[in-house]
Amino acid sequence: MDRAHKPSALTPSTAGPQPSVHSEQGRVIATLPTGDSVEVLLYGATVISWKHNGRENLWVSKAAKLDGSKPVRGGVPVVFPCFGPPPADHATSALPQHGFARNSTWEYLGKSSSESGKLASGGDDGVKLDFGLSPAELSDEAKKAWPYDFGLVYSVTLGKDGLQTMLNVQNKGKESFEFQMLLHTYFKVDDISKVTVNGLGSSTYIDKVLNATTHTQSTPSLSITGETDRVYKSIKQDTTSILQDGKPRLDVIRDNLVDSVVWNPWIEKGKGMGDFEPKDGYKNMVCVEVGAVDGWQKLEAGDTFEGGQIVKSHL
Numbered sequence: 001m002d003r004a005h006k007p008s009a010l011t012p013s014t015a016g017p018q019p020s021v022h023s024e025q026g027r028v029i030a031t032l033p034t035g036d037s038v039e040v041l042l043y044g045a046t047v048i049s050w051k052h053n054g055r056e057n058l059w060v061s062k063a064a065k066l067d068g069s070k071p072v073r074g075g076v077p078v079v080f081p082c083f084g085p086p087p088a089d090h091a092t093s094a095l096p097q098h099g100f101a102r103n104s105t106w107e108y109l110g111k112s113s114s115e116s117g118k119l120a121s122g123g124d125d126g127v128k129l130d131f132g133l134s135p136a137e138l139s140d141e142a143k144k145a146w147p148y149d150f151g152l153v154y155s156v157t158l159g160k161d162g163l164q165t166m167l168n169v170q171n172k173g174k175e176s177f178e179f180q181m182l183l184h185t186y187f188k189v190d191d192i193s194k195v196t197v198n199g200l201g202s203s204t205y206i207d208k209v210l211n212a213t214t215h216t217q218s219t220p221s222l223s224i225t226g227e228t229d230r231v232y233k234s235i236k237q238d239t240t241s242i243l244q245d246g247k248p249r250l251d252v253i254r255d256n257l258v259d260s261v262v263w264n265p266w267i268e269k270g271k272g273m274g275d276f277e278p279k280d281g282y283k284n285m286v287c288v289e290v291g292a293v294d295g296w297q298k299l300e301a302g303d304t305f306e307g308g309q310i311v312k313s314h315l
């Protein structure tokens with residue numbers, strides 16, 4: 001596949017220890033000299049672990065399938081080219097819920113220094129891993145259901161300040177196509193009853209739990225006290241923060257994306273999902289998912305779109 005962003009080799013060391021990257025059993029693991037690490041499955045290019053200061057920041061179900069038989073329940077599944085069940089009257093209509101990116105096996109394109117990345121603050125102390133997906137990697141079924149010529153490059157950058165995940169979408173065909181994208185991040189929290197989500201105040205949202213009705217977030221803080229499935233649209237603030245016990249825990253910064261979904265299945269929904277374990281796992285997770293899901297992004301032939309997130313941990 002012709003790469004939009006062919007990564008260069010890891011910049012040689014100027015001084016001090018360098019990040020290490022190795023791949024094994026369909027996954028790529030990068031570790032910084034600080035001990036911080038990130039682990040990415042080729043299946044779905046799903047980030048399944050991000051450790052910072054010895055602490056895991058992502059929630060992955062104990063029953064998640066990591067063998068490529070089902071999208072991973074946890075981590076950061078990549079949603080593309082449709083969010084949720086595709087509408088019957090759209091070009092994505094024959095695709096499964098959340099599209100094909102999360103259940104296709106991506107190609108590892110290589111590593112590079114993150115010195116030019118937004119996370120690097122003072123030197124080449126980070127590492128960027130690139131993953132590619134094109135029609136060549138899709139199942140015949142997916143190709144038939146969405147017959148466009150495209151190239152995705154998903155860049156996962158581990159820096160000393162946090163994690164950045166960016167999706168680059170290229171239209172390589174001769175006709176335009178429409179897509180949605182979302183980074184469906186499952187964050188690990190100590191106790192959902194003490195979590196608040198800030199940075200959504202005054203935004204309009206569609207409440208999928210309340211029959212897809214439209215509301216406005218009237219309070220600056222959102223507490224999760226039951227099943228939550230809200231699609232916040234055109235958010236003015238760039239940062240959505242997860243607080244634990246009133247203290248900043250994680251900041252999720254949108255990059256060229258204006259929508260975010262907040263999701264927690266709570267008790268009953270969790271019980272209904274075979275791959276959601278433990279059943280009280282809803283107490284230890286919250287999904288804050290950055291994306292472009294309000295309507296469709298139209299990409300003309302030859303054009304490129306890029307959007308993603310920077311996540312910073314306060315602990």
Ligand SMILES: O=P(O)(O)OC[C@H]1O[C@@H](O)[C@H](O)[C@@H](O)[C@@H]1O
Nearest residue numbers: 097098184208229230261263289
């Ligand atoms: O079970 P899935 O396909 O991984 O989806 C999980 C959830 O993903 C969220 O993004 C959607 O808003 C929810 O409606 C959905 O239930």
